[in-house]
Amino acid sequence: MPRPQVPESQNQIDERTQLVLQEIVNSYIETTEPVGSRTLSKQLATPISPATIRNIMSDLAELGFLTQAHTSAGRIPTDKAFRYYVDSLAVADSLTEELQSSIQKLSAKGVSQVEELLSNTTKILAKLTQFACLVTAPKTAVSRLQRIEFIKVSTSKILVILVSKSGVVRNKFIEMTEKISQDFLNSISAFLNEQFRNRSFQEIRNQILESMVEDKERYDRLLAQAVRLGKKAFEVSDPPELYMDGHLNLLMSDAFGDRNDLRGLMSTFERKGQIMEVLDNTMQADGVRIYIGVENTHEGLRDCTLVTANYRNENNVLGTLGVIGPIHMDYQRIIPVVDYTSKILSQAITRHSYD
């Protein structure tokens, strides 16, 4: 999702015009009301008369930075204006101590599970931003194996436990027709642990599949069973895991005027798979990414802004977190929050890793 490249010439606007645009966006972010020339004139530090501002506004409208609901209404910044604002005008606030310490709480005392860490992250983000917040679980494909165990829970059922380096535990039941003793299962897990420890799940999958096409005659019973169980254990059957919180904030906030707007958005949230896809698509990039309105490839998000950042351990990018809010969100506040949260989460999850 590369940022739309606009010819420089088109956006070549002089300093004062820039100032006016900045102030319009600021004002709109603050009030969510169309902003008029008179009001703006008063707010502006440099005194410019309403008439002049009208001229400037007219220019900006022509360049596609402003629209108006009807001829006699004030101007509303377009998505393009917000993009411009975010790119060149906004100076990211440094976070207050208070915000910082709120965010640090995500890995507070006694958080022993990665799942809890991620869920805390969404909760804290939701609280601080008052928007919908998302965190993807560490990608299974790049996860590295820390430990695999098989536990026989009944004659035909085996519980598989997969622990990844990043601290994620996954449980899965396998049905077996033939009888296998717990001792034998232990041998198998010992073998698999020996063989695959520290390898990524993706690698393991591939290698197992390769093994299967090799000449089976060469296998002893242990190896054969290990391959069979391993295949089932590492199958990618798991639904994409996504932690989500605060989508009700959007409902509360009447930042989205129409109830129908909200409906569309909410049903997007219900399709977690789609949201996952959107987040995954942003994962290549680095740092905080911002997708404003029409810039969103996913149709359901065209009336929102998505702000995302990755989290990682020392070796790999593990997942993405993000917030979804109105296009007129307070970027100066939100961007650093997302940024800092991603860093704190990275730290926390690195501490949780086993090395």
Added chain:
Amino acid sequence: MPRPQVPESQNQIDERTQLVLQEIVNSYIETTEPVGSRTLSKQLATPISPATIRNIMSDLAELGFLTQAHTSAGRIPTDKAFRYYVDSLAVADSLTEELQSSIQKLSAKGVSQVEELLSNTTKILAKLTQFACLVTAPKTAVSRLQRIEFIKVSTSKILVILVSKSGVVRNKFIEMTEKISQDFLNSISAFLNEQFRNRSFQEIRNQILESMVEDKERYDRLLAQAVRLGKKAFEVSDPPELYMDGHLNLLMSDAFGDRNDLRGLMSTFERKGQIMEVLDNTMQADGVRIYIGVENTHEGLRDCTLVTANYRNENNVLGTLGVIGPIHMDYQRIIPVVDYTSKILSQAITRHSYD
């Protein structure tokens, strides 16, 4: 939450009046509009003139079954009317084949985890009812131990795996300061399995606590460690588990007119603990329970109806499921759906149990 006991005399209303009341409620459920005497007269099978109906309505209003928004508006059934309707008038529809088979899908092919079963249940209920749907995870206190295992994942961290008879798997990390070998952990889990298999978590907790106050001199190292680890493993630190789906349906449906109504309701949903409590309180009773509007002890649900039923295996009630919808829901449809779902879930979860 016992059903409010109303003196018989107050509700002693003759057959025709009953019929009118029934029809008013029916009509209101269908249209969500105040119902007037003229309209009702036409709908009624037995021909009664509008004027007579007005008299009857006047009586019903006096008895507290009907209200009206203003003098010249039609009548609206009160919560009391719905209670009367549900208790004595509604004949539960038998479920269509279609509905039955939809519900049976909750335990469709390849559902290997109880968690998935429960989550499927909320999804199916949400789809069929278009309301908010809830399922509580099997109560840990009454769960019986099937298997406990300890896996050492790093020098200081131990992963505990608790498998209950009902098929629920729970993971938990324990930090250990002193070093314990995996072999020793295996001995401990063997011991605990031997000792506590089939006992309820509550019993186990108690017994472990008892053991701790006993003379420690008598312990050998194994026993001492087993008690220590066991205590941590069975600690009730887990957040109450609640599966929820379809609360967005309520948002979509405009059955709740005001957006503020919805906000209150939604923030109730955000406090899962409160919802849990409400559901737990209903668990003593048997069969389908219905709490209409003011009958709800929890304030946030006073504008809703809650319909709940338990699910169970052969031995115990395991948890509760329920739907929350508008007071004017279609009871004839919803009640059998909840009832049947609870039965199918009971069956499915019984099949998942290990015996």
Added chain:
DNA sequence: ATTAGCACTTGCTCTCGTTGAGTGCTAACC
């Protein structure tokens, strides 16, 4: 006891001025 008839109530909708914020243009100004 039931019903027809009628006066009355009340919310809803439509229309039509009025108001006010805001624009666009033109002409004057520095």
Added chain:
DNA sequence: GGTTAGCACTCAACGAGAGCAAGTGCTAAT
């Protein structure tokens, strides 16, 4: 030539009033 004051124009929002429709309550007749 850029900036500003002034003025005519536009258009949503608000409010009052008329007409309408649905529904009630009461009274008198059946």
